[in-house]
Amino acid sequence: MSAQFLRVSDLTVDGLQRVLDLAAAVKVHPKSVAGARLGTQVGLFFEKPSTRTRVSSEVAVSHLGAHAVVLKADEVGLGKREAVEDVARVLDRYLDVLALRVFDHSNLVTIAEHSKAPVINLLSDIAHPCQALADLQTVAENRPLPGTVLCYIGDGNNVCNSLMVAGAMTGMHVRVVTPEGYAPSADEIDRASRLAADSGGSIFVTESLAEGTDGADVIYTDVWASMGQETEAAERRDAFAGYQVDEKVLASASDEAIFLHCLPAHRGEEVTHEVMEHQRSKVFDQAENRMHAFKALLLHLTEA
Numbered sequence: 001m002s003a004q005f006l007r008v009s010d011l012t013v014d015g016l017q018r019v020l021d022l023a024a025a026v027k028v029h030p031k032s033v034a035g036a037r038l039g040t041q042v043g044l045f046f047e048k049p050s051t052r053t054r055v056s057s058e059v060a061v062s063h064l065g066a067h068a069v070v071l072k073a074d075e076v077g078l079g080k081r082e083a084v085e086d087v088a089r090v091l092d093r094y095l096d097v098l099a100l101r102v103f104d105h106s107n108l109v110t111i112a113e114h115s116k117a118p119v120i121n122l123l124s125d126i127a128h129p130c131q132a133l134a135d136l137q138t139v140a141e142n143r144p145l146p147g148t149v150l151c152y153i154g155d156g157n158n159v160c161n162s163l164m165v166a167g168a169m170t171g172m173h174v175r176v177v178t179p180e181g182y183a184p185s186a187d188e189i190d191r192a193s194r195l196a197a198d199s200g201g202s203i204f205v206t207e208s209l210a211e212g213t214d215g216a217d218v219i220y221t222d223v224w225a226s227m228g229q230e231t232e233a234a235e236r237r238d239a240f241a242g243y244q245v246d247e248k249v250l251a252s253a254s255d256e257a258i259f260l261h262c263l264p265a266h267r268g269e270e271v272t273h274e275v276m277e278h279q280r281s282k283v284f285d286q287a288e289n290r291m292h293a294f295k296a297l298l299l300h301l302t303e304a
């Protein structure tokens, strides 16, 4: 097994800080790393749709002088045309890094177990760690991470899980506000809470919007139905009614609170148009940071 980034906690606290520092540095000085990984072959595999991840990772690879091989799920047939472990053992003969977006996180674990090349999670059913790197980078552009109160409102999903861990590792206070039945799993809360105990941060899960948003420095939301949950969309719209981020919710946070969303956003559902366009909405900085953060992660994982 080689280096992997299936969850944010695959990095040490120091490693995470290094990636964040590097991401900030390459954003300011992109030329400093231009061509830094000439000849490195990076596989980018997608079982689900993607705009940000697909384009930001391919462009990051190109800036570094590396080469991206983009693989579509229907061509590879992971676990269908070929056993998952065989795909891993074949691809690592050609590629120096395997980065994959999958439905089933356990397939990523199998690939990482059988690949000599580093494996990166580009989103699974339970984690979106590359997103969390860009999220932290964006928060850090606005205020120091330690002590920051981040309130995530919505589904206790992949994005929420990675944000809890990333926040916990950097001394943030992460509050998660979900309707009944949609909280993150107890395992994910425990994992993040243990990390928070070491950093001086905290994890707090509630069904009360007021408890979550009061004085928060960051308000964050994500779609109510993730990719693969489309058939639950109507049921979820009912369950999440009352958890929309609107200007009133933003106003109940601190005066300087910023708004984040991993995107794509469904305006009129989890967030209003006015909040998306608010002067304290940083969602497009956050989307841009996906590219800088991925570049930094690749540099970190492929260090000689």
Ligand code: CP
Pocket (backbone or CB within 6 Å): 049, 050, 051, 052, 053, 054, 123, 131, 262, 263, 264
């Ligand atoms: N935030 C994010 O991962 O976007 P895509 O699904 O478009 O890649």
Ligand code: NVA
Pocket (backbone or CB within 6 Å): 123, 157, 158, 159, 222, 223, 225, 226, 227, 262, 263, 264
């Ligand atoms: N939770 C969403 C994130 C999309 C970037 C999903 O998995 O579809």
